[in-house]
Amino acid sequence: MLTPDEKHEIDHEISILPHRKAAVIEALKIVQQHRGWVNDESVGAVADYLDMSPAEVDSVATFYNLIFRKPVGRHIILLCDSISCYVMGYQKLYAAIQDQLQIKFGGTTSDKKFTLLPNPCLGCCDRAPALMIDEDLYTDVTPDKLAEIFSKYS
Amino acid sequence: MERPLTEHIHPNRPALNLKEYEAVGGYAALKKVLKDSSPKQVQQAVQDSNLKGRGGAGFNTGMKWSFVPMDNAPRPKYIIANADEMEPGTFKDRLLLEGSPHQLIEGMIIAGYAIQADISYIFLRFAYKDAAKILRKSIQEAYDAGYLGKNIQGSGYSLEMYLHTGVGRYMCGEETALLNALEGKRATPRAKPPFPQVSGLFGKPTIVNNVETFCCVPHIIAKGAEWFKSISKSEDGGTKLYGVSGKVNKPGLWELPMGVTIRELIEEHAGGMKNGLKFKGALPGGASTDFLTEQHLDVKMDFKSVAAAGSRLGTGTMIVLDDATCPVGFVHNLQHFFAQESCGWCTPCREGLPWVEKVLLSLENGEGKKEDLDILHMHTKFLGPGNTFCALAPGAMEPLESALKYFADDFEKHIRDKKCPYHN
Numbered sequence: 036m037l038t039p040d041e042k043h044e045i046d047h048e049i050s051i052l053p054h055r056k057a058a059v060i061e062a063l064k065i066v067q068q069h070r071g072w073v074n075d076e077s078v079g080a081v082a083d084y085l086d087m088s089p090a091e092v093d094s095v096a097t098f099y100n101l102i103f104r105k106p107v108g109r110h111i112i113l114l115c116d117s118i119s120c121y122v123m124g125y126q127k128l129y130a131a132i133q134d135q136l137q138i139k140f141g142g143t144t145s146d147k148k149f150t151l152l153p154n155p156c157l158g159c160c161d162r163a164p165a166l167m168i169d170e171d172l173y174t175d176v177t178p179d180k181l182a183e184i185f186s187k188y189s
Numbered sequence: 190m191e192r193p194l195t196e197h198i199h200p201n202r203p204a205l206n207l208k209e210y211e212a213v214g215g216y217a218a219l220k221k222v223l224k225d226s227s228p229k230q231v232q233q234a235v236q237d238s239n240l241k242g243r244g245g246a247g248f249n250t251g252m253k254w255s256f257v258p259m260d261n262a263p264r265p266k267y268i269i270a271n272a273d274e275m276e277p278g279t280f281k282d283r284l285l286l287e288g289s290p291h292q293l294i295e296g297m298i299i300a301g302y303a304i305q306a307d308i309s310y311i312f313l314r315f316a317y318k319d320a321a322k323i324l325r326k327s328i329q330e331a332y333d334a335g336y337l338g339k340n341i342q343g344s345g346y347s348l349e350m351y352l353h354t355g356v357g358r359y360m361c362g363e364e365t366a367l368l369n370a371l372e373g374k375r376a377t378p379r380a381k382p383p384f385p386q387v388s389g390l391f392g393k394p395t396i397v398n399n400v401e402t403f404c405c406v407p408h409i410i411a412k413g414a415e416w417f418k419s420i421s422k423s424e425d426g427g428t429k430l431y432g433v434s435g436k437v438n439k440p441g442l443w444e445l446p447m448g449v450t451i452r453e454l455i456e457e458h459a460g461g462m463k464n465g466l467k468f469k470g471a472l473p474g475g476a477s478t479d480f481l482t483e484q485h486l487d488v489k490m491d492f493k494s495v496a497a498a499g500s501r502l503g504t505g506t507m508i509v510l511d512d513a514t515c516p517v518g519f520v521h522n523l524q525h526f527f528a529q530e531s532c533g534w535c536t537p538c539r540e541g542l543p544w545v546e547k548v549l550l551s552l553e554n555g556e557g558k559k560e561d562l563d564i565l566h567m568h569t570k571f572l573g574p575g576n577t578f579c580a581l582a583p584g585a586m587e588p589l590e591s592a593l594k595y596f597a598d599d600f601e602k603h604i605r606d607k608k609c610p611y612h613n
Contacts, residue, residue, distance in 0.1 A: 051351060053391050057373040064356060098375040098532075100357040101315055113316075117277035118476055119434040121522040122514055155359060155526050156277040157316050160434035160506070161441045170318045 037080050041065055045084065055085045059095050063102050072103040100152075108143045108150040110188045113167040116153040119160035128164055131178035135185065148188065191420045193408040194401070194428060195444040198288030204323055207330040210291040216336060218410035219295050222302055223344035226410075228259065231303035235406060238414035239426035244271055244362075244399030245474065245503045247425075247492040250406075256386035257304040257394045265307035267395040268300050268348075269371070270403055272313045272320070273355060273362040276475035277526055278508040281430040282400040284442055286313070286320035289404065290327035294350065296403030298336060299410060301348045304396055309350045312367055315357060324352050359530035363579050364397045366532065377534040378579035401430055423448030423491035431490060433459040435509030436466050442506070448494070452486040454507065467512040470595060474503020476523050477584025479591035480510070499591070515611035516596040517603055520589055521549035527585035538582035541572045545589065552600065555608035562600060565593060 037045070048061040062081045067073050073096055075089075082092040096102045114132065116125055129140075132151060136144050143150045149168075157165045162174030173184055197205055197213055205213065222231055236251025257266065270293060274282040285293060297309050311328075313321055328350050331337045339347045358376050360366045365379035368390050389395020405427055409417045417426045425447050431454055432442040438460030445458075455461065455468065462468055470480040473490065479500035481488065488498045495502040510519055528542035545568050548561050569590040572582040593600060602610050 051349075052373075057371075057391075059373040060356060060370065061373075064354075095373065095375055098358065099355075102356050116522075117526050118472075118508055118519070118522055119278050121519065122435045122508070122510070154316075155530065156275055156279070158274050158280045158283045158314070160278050160280045160508070161432060163434060163440075167316060172316075172318075 037066070037084055038069065041069055042084065056087055056091075059085055059087065059092055060099070060102075063092070063096050063099075067102060072106050074104075074106075106143070108147050110149050110169050112149055112151045113154035113157065114140075114151065115155070115157045115163070115165045117156045119156075120164040123163040125164040127178055128166065128176055128181070131181055135181060149185070190446065192428060192444045193412075193420075194285065194292070194404050194430065195288070198284060204288050204290055204327075207291060207327070207334055210289075214411065215291055215407075216295055216334075218407040219298055219302075219336065220342060222299050222410055223342055223346060228303050228305055231299060231410070234414050235303070235409055238405075238409045238417040239424065240402065240405050240409060240417065241425050241492055242399055243401035243405075243429070243504070245276070245477075245501070247502060250398060250402055253386065253398075254300065254304050254396060256384065257396060258387065259305065262305070263393050266304060266393055267390045268297055268304060268306035268309045269367070269390065269395060269397045270297055270309070270311045270400055271362060271364070271367060271397050272311050272317070272400045273367065274314055274317075274400075275359045275362050276477065276504055276506075277523070278434055278472065279432070279475045279504040279506045280434075281432055281442055281504060281506055283317060283320065284430065285400050285404050286317060287323060290320075290323050291331070292404045292407060293324075293400055294327060294331050294336070296406035297350070298331075298341070298348055299406050300396065300398065300403060302346055304394070305346075306348060306396070309348055310371060310390075311350070311352050312361070312371065313352060313354050314361075315355050321352065321354050328352060358532070359526075360532045360579075360581065363581065366579070367397060368395065375532070377532045380578070421447040421491075423489055424493065425491045429490065429505050431458070432506035433509060434506070435471075436463045436511045436514070437461065437509055438463055448489040448491040450487050450489055451481065451507070454490065455486075455509065459509075462509075462511060468509065469512045469514075469516070470510045472503075472508045472510075472588055473500050474505050474507070476508070476526065477501075477580075477587055478503040479587040480595055481591075482595050501587070513611065515553070515609055516592055516599045517549060517553050518609065518611065520592045521546065521553050523588050524549055524585060527581065531581060535578040537572050538577050538585075541568050542582060542585060544568065545572075545585075552603045553609050555603065555606070557604045559604055561604070562593070565589065569593070 044065045045062045048058040066077045082089045140153045165174045232254045240250045241247045360376040361370045366376040370376040385395040429447045434440045470482045472478045485498050492502045524546040528546045531538045533539040569586045572586050574583045
């Protein structure tokens with residue numbers, strides 16, 4: 036079941052689109068915003084609300100890498116692993132993160148604080164290597180800065 | 190030297206709000222157009238300026254608009270800004286989005302008027318959080334001032350504008366995949382024809398242009414097509430946002446006359462290579478462009494000159510390869526990206542790219558065989574133009590094919606020595 040708040044937000048999206056199905060990505064984003072991730076039940080609820088089959092909704096949900104179909108931590112770390120960050124040494128950052136947080140790409144810390152994901156290009160290649168935590172962008176990151184960055188999140 | 194797009198962008202000051210933008214001449218071009226010009230006249234002015242699309246394909250923008258049906262056209266018509274900037278190594282639209290949102294909005298409204306669009310979207314990538322905030326605020330300001338909505342400035346022309354923020358996937362930057370994403374579908378490419386100009390978003394006539402392209406439009410209208418051509422050093426009109434990343438002294442982004450040379454970009458603007466490193470090559474316009482090398486340093490960075498040198502201007506943001514970075518590892522990183530971002534819609538791309546990635550990884554790990562090079566060469570043909578649904582796989586093959594050509598010694602040394610000469 037979708038909550039009244041979720042329905043209200045999805046209704047706004049439907050109102051500016053030619054048909055209900057077109058709102059599915061927005062609906063998934065809204066559900067994820069409220070619930071942290073999109074579980075099977077949420078897929079079913081979105082499907083019911085938009086007159087779609089759960090399979091149709093899931094085919095969209097699983098296509099986009101930032102719709103999470105598995106539980107994630109309270110904060111998402113996106114580490115850029117694409118070309119400019121490769122040249123500038125993101126590999127050292129990855130090694131340091133694995134060491135400090137004991138997680139690899141795709142992993143969540145045991146205290147459920149952080150989930151680490153690779154991310155292709157954060158669009159700040161002149162300040163590489165870069166990573167993002169939730170809405171915060173960090174550039175020219177070196178391994179020795181990581182502990183301080185992580186300490187900002189609870 | 191004129192810098193029309195970035196003149197009012199300063200790194201340590203927030204973007205101009207609507208009033209400040211108007212005070213430096215903003216929205217004057219839109220008012221002029223609504224008062225004095227027919228939609229066809231706007232299309233012609235942009236066509237005459239020789240503005241070519243800044244997203245990478247380099248098609249004449251005014252000509253693209255001229256394909257939209259005007260009389261008795263299906264409605265609503267759409268105008269869309271592609272702000273998905275996900276080409277690795279590309280960071281130019283971020284500056285325009287965060288630094289001058291009203292310039293983009295004005296350009297979109299003028300373009301919307303030129304094709305008589307009813308609805309506009311800005312398709313923004315998820316990572317640009319600051320841009321999303323400032324665009325939301327700026328769109329609202331434009332509505333409040335009567336530049337958006339019904340009967341704009343009393344002209345009788347109406348346009349709605351919405352911001353759509355993405356949820357990842359490189360494919361969304363491909364014009365027709367972007368339309369599918371906006372329709373709430375998987376971002377797979379569509380067959381062309383029909384082209385979006387005729388049948389685009391929800392089957393209606395649609396124009397998709399890059400952010401930088403739209404930002405040029407108000408200046409062309411305000412100062413004329415001849416002026417736009419005169420500020421370029423090449424036959425392509427205008428200025429260009431050029432970027433350099435990699436191991437140079439001052440990586441960055443600069444608005445310069447279209448057609449400066451690669452040497453000028455690297456040596457004068459990016460401050461040359463970092464101490465002790467030599468320039469080995471560069472991808473001139475993002476991850477999906479062919480390598481150029483030392484012999485190409487005096488090539489002008491415009492669409493025709495870069496193409497004549499065997500590559501593409503692409504987005505104009507260059508990634509530099511230095512002589513201490515392994516070219517095989519570099520290309521492996523690119524192919525890992527392309528394999529991961531393939532949407533899986535067509536077989537050569539879905540199956541071929543992971544194979545290429547694995548072969549390159551085995552070479553990099555010192556497990557490569559001589560025949561592997563034949564497999565890589567074969568893929569550059571199988572995944573090349575004409576064999577796939579969209580430009581993703583052919584784009585992926587551009588850096589691979591050129592690396593095999595220019596850095597053949599490095600590939601062979603990995604096989605001969607059974608290790609990466611750069612990492613040990």
